[in-house]
Amino acid sequence: MSREAKPGISAVAAKGWFGAHRWLLLRRMSQLTVLACFLAGPWAGLWILRGDMAASRLLDTVPLVDPYILLQSMAAGHMPAATALMGALTVAGLYLLVGGRAYCSWVCPLNMVTDLAAWLRNRLEIRESASFSATGRYWLLALMVVLAFQGGTVVWELVNPVTMVSRGLLFGMGFGWSVIVGIFLFDLLVAKRGWCGHLCPVGGFYSLLALASPLRVRAGGRSRCTNCLDCFAVCPEPQVIAPALRGEETGRGEVISSPNCTNCGRCIDVCPERVFVFGTRFDK
Amino acid sequence: MSDRRDMTGKGISRRRFLVDTARTACGVALFGLGVGLYGHRQAAASAPYALRPPGALPGRRFLAACVRCGQCVRACPYKTLRLAQPEDEAVTGTPYFVAREIPCELCENRPCIRACPSGALDPQLTDIYQARMGLAVVIDHETCLNFQGLRCDVCYRTCPLLDKAITLDAQHNRRSGKHTLFLPVVHSKYCTGCGKCEKACVLEKSAVKVMPFKLAKGEIGHHYRLGWEEKEKAGQSLIPEQLDLPDRMPEFVQPSIEELKL
Numbered sequence: 001m002s003r004e005a006k007p008g009i010s011a012v013a014a015k016g017w018f019g020a021h022r023w024l025l026l027r028r029m030s031q032l033t034v035l036a037c038f039l040a041g042p043w044a045g046l047w048i049l050r051g052d053m054a055a056s057r058l059l060d061t062v063p064l065v066d067p068y069i070l071l072q073s074m075a076a077g078h079m080p081a082a083t084a085l086m087g088a089l090t091v092a093g094l095y096l097l098v099g100g101r102a103y104c105s106w107v108c109p110l111n112m113v114t115d116l117a118a119w120l121r122n123r124l125e126i127r128e129s130a131s132f133s134a135t136g137r138y139w140l141l142a143l144m145v146v147l148a149f150q151g152g153t154v155v156w157e158l159v160n161p162v163t164m165v166s167r168g169l170l171f172g173m174g175f176g177w178s179v180i181v182g183i184f185l186f187d188l189l190v191a192k193r194g195w196c197g198h199l200c201p202v203g204g205f206y207s208l209l210a211l212a213s214p215l216r217v218r219a220g221g222r223s224r225c226t227n228c229l230d231c232f233a234v235c236p237e238p239q240v241i242a243p244a245l246r247g248e249e250t251g252r253g254e255v256i257s258s259p260n261c262t263n264c265g266r267c268i269d270v271c272p273e274r275v276f277v278f279g280t281r282f283d284k
Numbered sequence: 285m286s287d288r289r290d291m292t293g294k295g296i297s298r299r300r301f302l303v304d305t306a307r308t309a310c311g312v313a314l315f316g317l318g319v320g321l322y323g324h325r326q327a328a329a330s331a332p333y334a335l336r337p338p339g340a341l342p343g344r345r346f347l348a349a350c351v352r353c354g355q356c357v358r359a360c361p362y363k364t365l366r367l368a369q370p371e372d373e374a375v376t377g378t379p380y381f382v383a384r385e386i387p388c389e390l391c392e393n394r395p396c397i398r399a400c401p402s403g404a405l406d407p408q409l410t411d412i413y414q415a416r417m418g419l420a421v422v423i424d425h426e427t428c429l430n431f432q433g434l435r436c437d438v439c440y441r442t443c444p445l446l447d448k449a450i451t452l453d454a455q456h457n458r459r460s461g462k463h464t465l466f467l468p469v470v471h472s473k474y475c476t477g478c479g480k481c482e483k484a485c486v487l488e489k490s491a492v493k494v495m496p497f498k499l500a501k502g503e504i505g506h507h508y509r510l511g512w513e514e515k516e517k518a519g520q521s522l523i524p525e526q527l528d529l530p531d532r533m534p535e536f537v538q539p540s541i542e543e544l545k546l
Contacts, residue, residue, distance in 0.1 A: 041358070054377070055353030055401050063401050069351050073402065076348030078341075081403035084351065132311060133304055139312040147320050153347035155323035158376045163352065167367065167377055171354050174369025199315075 007122075007233035007270050014272035023265030030106045038170055053109070053166035054157065055087060063087035066163070068141075068205040072148040072156060092209060098263065100210025104196060104203045105236070105264035109165040113180055114196045117187035118236065129192040134239070134260070137204030144201055161195075162202045193236050197260075210259035217256045217263060218279035219244040225275050231267035241267065245275070255281055326375050334374035335381050335477065335494060337365055338388060338415035339397045339405040343498065349404035352377030359399035362389050383479025383494045388417060390444055390478050413445065418477030419500040420450070420470045420492055428491035430466050433457045439481035439492050440468050449474040450481060468492065472501060 011020035018025075037048040038056070049056045055065040065087030070080055080088075095103050105111055144156040157163060161179050168176040183195045196203055219225075222245050231245070232238045240258035247253065268276040296304075327347055337356050340346045356379050357365040364386040368374035379396075381388060390412045397405040409415060422428055422439075429436035430452070443450045450468050457463040470492075479494045515521050 050358050050399075051353040051355045055351045055355065057355065057399075057401075065351060065353075065401060070402075073348060073351060078345065078349035078402070078404075080349070081401065081407065084402040087401055133308040136308050136312055139308060140315065143312055143316040144319075147316060147323070148348075151320065151324055151327070152344045153323060153327050153375070154350070154352070155319055157352045158323050158326060158370075159319055163377070164370075167352065167354065168369075171357065171367040172369050175371045176369060179370075 007230040010228060010272040011230065011270045015274075020269050023269050027106055027264060028112070031109060031112060034107050035109055035166070035169065038166065042170060052163060052170050053107075054163045055084065062090065064091050066202075067092040068202055069154060069157060069163075071205075072145055072154045075145045075148040076152050076154055077149075095206055096209050096213050097215065099213045099215040099261070100206040100208070100259055101203055101262040102215070103206045104200075105262035108162055108202075109169070110162050110180070110183065111196065113165075113184050114187050114193070115236075117184050118193055121188050121192060122233065126189065130190050130194070132191065132198060134198045134237075136199050137201050137207070140199060141201035141204040156201065160202065162200070196262075197236055203262075207259040210261070214280045214282065215263060216279060216281050216283075217261060217265065217267065217276055218283055219247075219254045219256065219275055220277050220279065220283075221273060221275040222246075222248060222254060224273040226273060228272070230270040230272075231276070234266045234270050236262060236264065236266075253283075255279065255283055257281065333496070333499075334368070334378070335383060335418050335479065335496065337379050337381070337396045337405055338390070338394065338412060338417055338476070339400075339407070339409035340417070341404055341406060346404055347375055347378065349402050350378050351402050351404070353401065354379065355399040355401065356396035356405060359395040361391065361395060362386060364388050365396060381479070383418075383482040384490055385483075387479035387483040388415075388476075390415070390476060413474075413476060415476045415478075416497065418479070418494040418496045419472050420475050420477065420479070420481050420494050421500050422468050422470060422492045424491040427487055427489075428468070429486070430468055431491075433459060433463055433465055435466065436486060437466065437468075438484050438486055442480050442484040444478060444480060445474045445476070449476070 008020050014020075034049075038052065040046040040048055041050055047060060049058055049064075050060060051057060051064075053066065054069050055063070057063055063083045063086055065084045067088040070084055070088040073080060073084075095101075098106075147155045159179065161183050164176045164179055168174070168180075187194050187196075191198065219241075225245060231241055235241055237258070237260040240256050240261045243252055243258070244254055244256045263278075265276075265278065268278070327344065336346060337360075341349055352367070354367045354377075357367050364381045365379045366381065368376050368378050368380055370376045372380075374380040392412050394409070394412055397407055397409060400407075420439075425431045437452065440446070440450045440452055448471065450470055452466040453469045455465040455467055457465045477494050481492045482490045482494050485492050511522075
């Protein structure tokens with residue numbers, strides 16, 4: 001097995017296993033905690049989050065609504081009730097603060113599926129990958145709003161694998177599992193990081209929020225970088241790293257400002273030189 | 285094919301840019317076409333059969349408003365409502381119920397409506413008896429026991445709007461010649477579509493079925509005026525007295541002299 005198939009070996013040597021998996025573990029805990037908050041209701045009668053990841057109520061009081069779904073609903077011609085508008089603003093505001101696509105890496109249940117596919121792809125050293133533009137997500141994002149407008153229904157929710165996972169776990173999966181398996185196989189065999197990194201319009205929507213979000217990863221210790229490329233190997237959006245990491249000669253800042261960065265913190269984990277840290281957009 | 289300019293120039297070549305853009309647009313459009321067609325087919329095929337929760341906006345308007353969160357399903361104390369899975373008859377992720385399995389109990393505090401964040405279940409429906417989830421139709425006269433002259437009456441008895449939404453219409457039983465048929469008749473003015481009649485029907489398969497309004501309800505010509513209704517509204521007949529001609533019955537109905545003698 002080549003070295004690239006196991007990124008993070010030198011980070012484990014430098015920082016210990018926990019040090020080299022800190023953010024990954026926190027992230028998995030976050031994802032599972034969110035799921036548990038949803039599942040505690042139907043499974044144990046403890047209603048923390050009631051609903052699914054399209055919309056819910058926190059402790060039966062605070063409404064939470066996926067802003068992208070609400071946008072489509074409005075495009076389809078419905079003026080949502082105040083509860084839904086407030087819920088969508090709450091969610092949008094929250095992710096605006098913590099980095100847009102933090103939803104993707106810290107909350108979305110599909111992330112565990114696509115991360116597994118990416119990990120396995122690396123392990124099996126599957127190098128072949130269909131290459132297509134990562135802007136596809138924005139096209140899809142817009143297209144789904146247009147389709148909602150034209151068809152008068154929230155079309156995307158018929159196939160949206162993001163809500164299908166949570167809805168499936170909470171209300172019964174049905175054939176929904178086939179969509180999830182399909183995405184796993186697509187990411188594993190067809191295109192590297194194909195779904196989350198190229199196509200998912202939900203992630204695309206949160207990327208738009210990330211354009212203004214203060215919480216960002218910063219390549220603060222970039223002068224220590226030894227070019228081991230481990231961060232590129234684990235990053236779900238590897239193109240976002242280079243401008244900050246290699247920006248010293250071009251005079252670019254240390255902050256990873258690309259809205260496609262999911263704030264997953266995996267680069268922080270695998271770097272033996274402790275190049276990356278969480279910081280803010282305003283750091284120099 | 286040379287993309288040498290990619291290497292020499294600062295950005296990508298115009299040709300490469302156009303090809304990439306066209307490729308992405310094409311792929312996305314194909315995907316969108318698939319999703320769009322699937323969506324329209326699903327909405328069109330399932331709309332007629334799915335019974336929606338009380339207060340649901342009509343037809344497509346519900347599909348535009350519902351965010352597919354299932355909070356109404358969670359709020360339903362009788363587990364009447366369910367959230368459609370991809371293979372179900374209703375549009376994926378939307379709430380519906382199957383009357384024959386668990387009908388709507390018409391909770392007066394409307395928990396499902398109050399749980400809905402989007403207004404897909406109309407909060408202005410404050411009186412649950414104004415709900416119009418569908419319309420009960422006594423669809424099979426060949427098996428309905430009351431149509432056979434028996435006194436089943438179960439649909440009539442179980443209706444939450446007894447003697448309003450379903451009444452029993454007394455008709456002569458021509459088979460026996462001396463009994464009365466009590467035919468269940470549904471009145472759309474009152475029927476909420478709760479489905480308790482369909483659930484209660486004693487047959488192996490219910491002779492009364494709740495159907496969405498689109499399927500169940502006719503609509504009279506807008507120019508039609510029913511004489512007896514107009515007469516009632518006006519308080520008198522709208523046309524002058526008619527010449528009353530003697531009634532002439534067809535011959536076979538006229539009693540023969542022999543019969544009269546009996």
